[in-house]
Amino acid sequence: MFTSFKRIIKWGLTNFWRNGWLSTATVSIMVLTLLVITVLLTLNVVANAVLANLQSKIDISVYFKLETSEEEILKVKSQLEKLQEVEAVSYVSQNQALLAFKEKHKDNPVLLQSLEELEFNPLEGSLNVKAKESNQYASINQFLESVYYKDVIDKVNYMQNKEVIDKLNKIILDVKTGGLGLSVLLALIVFLVTFNAIRLAIYSSREEINVMKLVGAGKWFIRGPFFVEGVLYGLVAAIVTLIILYPLFYFTSPKISGFLPINDIFSYFKANLLSFFLLLAGVGVFLGGFSTMVAVRKYLKE
Amino acid sequence: MIDFKNVSKYYPGDCIALEKVTFSVNPKEFVSIVGRSGAGKTTLLRLLLKEEEPTEGEVMVDGRDIKNLKQKEIPAYRRKIGVIFQDFKLLPNKTAYENIAFAMEAGGRSEEEIAEDVPQILSLVELVDKADNFPCQLSGGEKQRVAIGRALVHKPDILMADEPTGNLDPLHTWDIIRLLCRINELGTTVILATHDREIINALERRVISLDRGRVIRDEENGRYIV
Numbered sequence: 001m002f003t004s005f006k007r008i009i010k011w012g013l014t015n016f017w018r019n020g021w022l023s024t025a026t027v028s029i030m031v032l033t034l035l036v037i038t039v040l041l042t043l044n045v046v047a048n049a050v051l052a053n054l055q056s057k058i059d060i061s062v063y064f065k066l067e068t069s070e071e072e073i074l075k076v077k078s079q080l081e082k083l084q085e086v087e088a089v090s091y092v093s094q095n096q097a098l099l100a101f102k103e104k105h106k107d108n109p110v111l112l113q114s115l116e117e118l119e120f121n122p123l124e125g126s127l128n129v130k131a132k133e134s135n136q137y138a139s140i141n142q143f144l145e146s147v148y149y150k151d152v153i154d155k156v157n158y159m160q161n162k163e164v165i166d167k168l169n170k171i172i173l174d175v176k177t178g179g180l181g182l183s184v185l186l187a188l189i190v191f192l193v194t195f196n197a198i199r200l201a202i203y204s205s206r207e208e209i210n211v212m213k214l215v216g217a218g219k220w221f222i223r224g225p226f227f228v229e230g231v232l233y234g235l236v237a238a239i240v241t242l243i244i245l246y247p248l249f250y251f252t253s254p255k256i257s258g259f260l261p262i263n264d265i266f267s268y269f270k271a272n273l274l275s276f277f278l279l280l281a282g283v284g285v286f287l288g289g290f291s292t293m294v295a296v297r298k299y300l301k302e
Numbered sequence: 303m304i305d306f307k308n309v310s311k312y313y314p315g316d317c318i319a320l321e322k323v324t325f326s327v328n329p330k331e332f333v334s335i336v337g338r339s340g341a342g343k344t345t346l347l348r349l350l351l352k353e354e355e356p357t358e359g360e361v362m363v364d365g366r367d368i369k370n371l372k373q374k375e376i377p378a379y380r381r382k383i384g385v386i387f388q389d390f391k392l393l394p395n396k397t398a399y400e401n402i403a404f405a406m407e408a409g410g411r412s413e414e415e416i417a418e419d420v421p422q423i424l425s426l427v428e429l430v431d432k433a434d435n436f437p438c439q440l441s442g443g444e445k446q447r448v449a450i451g452r453a454l455v456h457k458p459d460i461l462m463a464d465e466p467t468g469n470l471d472p473l474h475t476w477d478i479i480r481l482l483c484r485i486n487e488l489g490t491t492v493i494l495a496t497h498d499r500e501i502i503n504a505l506e507r508r509v510i511s512l513d514r515g516r517v518i519r520d521e522e523n524g525r526y527i528v
Contacts, residue, residue: 007407018395211391214351215452216381217408 004221012228022201023233029197030237030287031244033190034280038245040183042265046256047179051172055134058165062144063124063154066094072152073125080129083143085136090128097123124154135169137161195291198230202295209299223296230292234284241280245269303329303459303491304350309359311345311515319345321515322359327493329459332486334502335495336526337512343495346512347464350493351383352376364459381409384453384461384490388468390445392437398448399424399433405455419455427451427481443474450481460491467498475501502526 016023064073070093080089092100098121105111115122131137141158158165205226212222246269253266269276304327311320320342327333335343348354349361352368360367363379371379392401402423406416424430427447437445446466453461463482467475479501486492496502502509502525509524510517519527 003412004407004410011404015395207391208393208395211393212404212408214380214385214391215405215408216377216379216456217404218377221408 004224008221008224009228011225012232015225016229016232019201019229022204023229023236026197026201026233027237027240030194030233030284031240033194033287034237034241034284035244036186036190037283038241038276038280040186044179044183046265047175051175054168055172056130058134058137058161058168059128059130060137060141060156060158060161062127062129062156064126064152065154066120066122066124068125068152070125073127076152077127080127080140080143083140085131085133085140087130087132089130092126092128094121094123094125097121097126134165134172137165191287194287195294198233198288198291199295202226202292202299206299209296213300219300222300223293226292226296227289230288230290231285232288234286234288235281237288238277238281238284242273242277245276303327303364304493305360305362306346307360307362309349309356309361311342311349311354312357318515320349320356323512323515323517325510325517325520327491329491330486330489332483332492332505332507333494334505334507334509334524335493335512336497336502336509338497340514341512342515343497343512344464345515347385347462347493347495350460350462351380351385377408381405381456382458382460384450384456384458386446386449386453386461386463386466388465390437390442390449390469392445392448392452394437397434397436398429398440398444398451401437401448402452402455405452409456423451423454426454441474442470443477446470446474446478447481450478450485454485454490458490460493461485463492463494463496465496466494467496467501479505499526 062076064076073091077089077091080086101123102112102115129140131140137158141156144153144156209222249266249269253264253269256265306323306325309320309323310318312318323342323346335346337343345354349356350363350368352371355369360369362368363382368379393404396404399420402420403416406419411419421430421433424433427450429444429447429451432440432444435444437448440448450461450466461482466482467478470478475498482492482494483505506523508522509519509526511519511524511527
């Protein structure tokens with residue numbers, strides 16, 4: 001049993017080496033497959049980061065009537081914080097609002113002067129509410145419009161921002177589903193291309209399989225070396241892919257980091273090198289092993 | 303040891319390959335099966351190898367109807383029969399040595415046995431100095447000798463040769479035939495299918511003549527008369 005296993009491994013390695021050109025061609029195709037898969041994954045990560053960044057920029061502000069006490073506002077704040085949809089609530093007091101206003105308009109003396117002439121602070125205290133998902137603002141708004149808060153709340157700027165929020169939500173949804181669909185389609189195409197490349201490689205060995213049967217080799221003794229070869233295609237392709245990706249990420253990373261919220265793709269890649277390898281090798285080994293088994297099966301039966 | 307009893311083989315489309323073929327072969331016999339192309343020689347050998355099933359009749363080997371062999375038993379059964387072919391059927395990516403060793407490995411023989419037997423076989427077929435050559439680096443006669451060596455690794459009871467000299471020039475042809483005779487003298491039953499008149503007439507052994515799927519003649523010291 002162990003001897004057979006050793007022999008199967010030995011022949012798999014020998015065949016891989018002796019069928020040099022065929023192995024190179026098959027590995028190349030598989031490298032392309034793995035590259036496409038990596039690019040798809042990276043694009044997904046980047047797109048998600050961009051979307052998350054956009055989402056984090058949305059919030060709604062709740063303005064309270066001037067006569068509302070700070071205590072009441074803080075009560076609303078703690079109520080809001082209890083909501084499942086709410087990620088964070090920050091309180092901007094009347095004074096803070098005034099300071100921010102002055103800072104913003106410090107180049108406009110007319111405006112500042114007219115503010116001075118008022119005997120009270122005309123700016124309202126407010127709460128900035130951030131939802132966990134951008135499509136939850138509608139329900140938060142509903143909560144705020146409920147009768148209980150009618151007396152203290154002056155206005156919620158949700159209505160002004162509604163259109164933008166809705167549009168953004170639609171874009172996010174489109175990018176996510178479209179991206180997923182496209183990724184699945186592309187992945188499927190490269191899978192089929194690799195599958196066929198391996199089948200062609202085995203096709204050229206169909207006569208060999210027949211001869212092995214004739215000299216009385218058992219099914220596993222015939223199948224085994226091809227399987228080992230297929231697995232090797234996957235492993236070698238994974239290593240080659242990583243070798244290609246390393247400089248690729250190194251050079252492109254500083255260029256795309258400029259307009260992306262992700263700081264540094266290259267360091268992300270470097271930190272996750274092992275998981276990258278395991279993922280690529282996993283896909284490669286599965287694809288190689290599976291394809292050879294399917295292809296050999298056909299000629300073993302004949 | 304081999305008994306064909308009323309064996310017929312029909313292929314789809316009313317093609318008769320063999321019809322009611324009956325003969326038996328004794329241990330250590332040297333039997334030639336002759337006939338024109340399409341007479342049924344190859345079909346007969348394929349039935350014996352259990353690459354095909356007879357439409358009717360029984361093929362008995364060592365008293366057992368090979369129809370009843372289980373799928374699992376076929377590889378072991380085939381190892382009892384050495385086969386050589388007109389087109390050699392060597393593994394192109396393996397050297398002469400490896401081609402022979404592979405057949406032993408497939409039979410689950412130990413590394414020690416292989417290391418001992420393969421050189422012996424190589425010297426029997428006079429290929430010691432070509433052990434590390436790939437088939438594409440060998441002449442036709444040398445390839446056929448590798449194939450014979452491979453057929454002998456399991457010390458088979460029967461050696462089947464299907465037109466073994468069909469692709470060879472006269473010089474190599476006689477090399478191969480002499481080798482087959484020698485193997486027969488060492489105690490292996492040899493079944494030789496051929497349509498080479500000269501070989502048959504020179505051999506002076508038992509000849510079974512086939513024509514259009516039927517046995518038309520079966521005689522000791524036979525000659526090629528078709």
